[in-house]
Amino acid sequence: MTVVQDCVGGTRLNGLLQRCRESRKLVLVIVAIALLLDNMLLTTVVPIIPEFLYDIRHPNESHGAVDSPEPPPPTTAAPTTAAPTDSTEDQARLDFLTDHTTVSPDADNVTTTLSPAEQRRRQRHKDLIEETVAVGMMFASKAFVQLLANPIVGPLTHKIGYSIPMFTGFIIMFISTLIFAFGRSYGVLFLARALQGIGSSCSSVSGMGMLAERYPDDKERGNAMGIALGGLALGVLIGPPFGGVMYEFVGKSAPFLVLSALALGDGLLQLLMLQPGVVRQDSDPPSLKALVMDPYIIIAAGAITFANMGIAMLEPSLPIWMMDTMGAGRWKQGVTFLPASVSYLVGTNLFGPLGHRMGRWLASMLGLIIIGICLMCIPLARNINHLIVPNAGLGFAIGMVDSSMMPELGYLVDIRHTAVYGSVYAIGDVAFCLGFAIGPALSGSLVKSIGFEWMLFGIAILNFMYAPLMYLLKSPPTKEEKRSLILGEKSSVRYVTYQNEEDEE
Known part of the structure; x- marks a missing residue:
């Protein structure tokens, strides 16, 4: 009897597992979790790496040393009585003069010189600008490596399916997270960031291709990808405050050890439910060259690039700009990205279905315009509260573009090629990576040469200029229309040739 019950129980369990493996919703959950963890690792380092590297290179400098008041130098001059003032600005000017003015007893005039405290402030400002370049290159390394891996991973999914690259992405991400946890030098952390790019390529291309295959209906696909991008958004949302708080109160290794444990759980779920194995495609996939030569695909991919380039430029430069202009601590640097992450989560879930209804081209056009406006508002901030609205608007608008252009x-x-999706989502991920490669790589040099403000004004103008191109995606021609157009052109050529021959006769 017990044996029979065990057999029946085993049969039911196998049947349940089989139903779970065939469930589209479970595949959606697995993809969303993979994107969540990948982007948690991507953004957890944002508040950690700049200050960690600064501490490595300036081990003897305490964070409060620069801003701590210095006792005034002894002087034999008679004290100067300042007129009382109710103006905050006048009081700040008076404090500045008190801190930076040396009074000579042998002269009638006041000589203004830089105090040691101000000299340290200026040296710190210079060091932070230099730090922006190094941090920007490290942040960009992940996107550059991902950029190189995508054209390999995309066609590979056509040959072996999506599950093996997906599981490979988990393994690489797990290793990268452990290197981040124990790395103590710029070179080791750079390696960890670059290695993450390979894992991200496997997870993103395979995950999006898997969803596109499981959800053939365009409306359902848009909703599913909006939810998956919500997982991405949640990772971006949790990452910076999680990294900043853990680094402040526990230590550098703690957030990465937690992420590695979560990644291990995701890997076990993939192993159990997806059962990684080779699955060949039935239909012939479109070539990567044919997709790259399609102008409509390039326009859609370009929108993803320009939409994400602004936030990518902010990742290495905004925390350092806040340290420099606001004296922001670690937790403030992490929390400053919170409004963008929350609104990105709202935007992706809202415009998954809404973009299909109102027109994805229109949602993307409006998103690019809003991104430009928000980027121009960020340098006007004078404290962390002033960053809430532009950062929230920026995240919401990026969500509009991503959740519209991915489906x-x-x-x-x-409508224009064959319904095999690995290569086209490799192009989409390349577009995403271009933004996150060009942005951080250029941000340090641009901040150093033209300043933080003009850097953001420049990328805002690029978004304004690109937005009108979205109108071309309003009604792109289908494969039949394209074929008819080509045949029509050939017929016209034949007719003109025939008429010329008749005229010659």
């Missing part, structure tokens, strides 16, 4: 790429492949 649009699958739709363009459906």
